[in-house]
Amino acid sequence: xxxVGTRMVEDGRTARQIFEEVMANPARTKFGxxxxxxxxxxxxxxxYTRIDEFKTAYETDPRQIEYVNTISRLARAKxxxxxxxxxxxxxxxxxxxxxxxxxxxxDSLQNIKYDSRRHAFDDRCEIDHARDAVYTKxxxxxxxxxxxxxxxxxxxxxxxxxxxxxxxxxxxAAAVDSLSRGYRTIVPIETCADKHESYHxxxxxxxxxxxxxxxxxxxxxxxxESR
Numbered sequence: 529x530x531x532v533g534t535r536m537v538e539d540g541r542t543a544r545q546i547f548e549e550v551m552a553n554p555a556r557t558k559f560g561x562x563x564x565x566x567x568x569x570x571x572x573x574x575x576y577t578r579i580d581e582f583k584t585a586y587e588t589d590p591r592q593i594e595y596v597n598t599i600s601r602l603a604r605a606k607x608x609x610x611x612x613x614x615x616x617x618x619x620x621x622x623x624x625x626x627x628x629x630x631x632x633x634x635d636s637l638q639n640i641k642y643d644s645r646r647h648a649f650d651d652r653c654e655i656d657h658a659r660d661a662v663y664t665k666x667x668x669x670x671x672x673x674x675x676x677x678x679x680x681x682x683x684x685x686x687x688x689x690x691x692x693x694x695x696x697x698x699x700x701a702a703a704v705d706s707l708s709r710g711y712r713t714i715v716p717i718e719t720c721a722d723k724h725e726s727y728h729x730x731x732x733x734x735x736x737x738x739x740x741x742x743x744x745x746x747x748x749x750x751x752x753e754s755r
Contacts, residue, residue: 559714566610668700703740716745719745
């Protein structure tokens with residue numbers, strides 16, 4: 529039997545090495561930027577950003593929030609929408625559904641309650657509450673059961689820039705949903721975070737190969753400044 533496909537590769541390379549090789553040798557045309565973007569900042573809440581406070585928090589690039597503030601500020605200056613999401617659940621956790629049944633500890637997902645310290649955005653986030661959209665979501669994708677799609681249609685957005693965490697969870701879900709809705713999708717590398725480099729880089733690789741343009745954050749900064 530002749531083989532033209534691929535048997536699963538097992539060659540000992542790390543996820544970081546594979547990512548770096550994929551980025552250095554692009555094999556696909558980029559989606560690129562369109563005419564108008566939105567910045568979607570996913571789950572910059574204390575439960576996931578304050579590594580000095582919560583076991584559920586994680587950090588990849590120490591300047592992550594600084595970069596997110598920069599591109600959000602530039603987008604606002606160009607009259608492009610900025611969206612922030614965070615997660616929280618009802619006291620009985622019924623709105624977490626089956627997702628909230630795997631563990632039940634003070635750190636469990638479904639035990640992030642409205643107006644709690646875990647639900648609150650990290651103080652380092654520069655959110656313009658007079659202009660930015662803020663949504664509480666309950667599932668991985670910020671598109672699921674939120675007004676995000678309607679907001680993007682209203683603003684005539686054709687490009688979605690996704691930041692936040694985790695890379696392997698909610699950022700990935702956001703990117704897949706964004707592409708599925710017909711948006712050019714950009715994931716700035718330095719603006720995403722995860723608990724382990726294997727999860728982080730494996731998912732960035734997969735996003736780059738299938739669903740998004742994975743770019744240095746400077747690419748987004750340059751595009752916004754050139755508008």
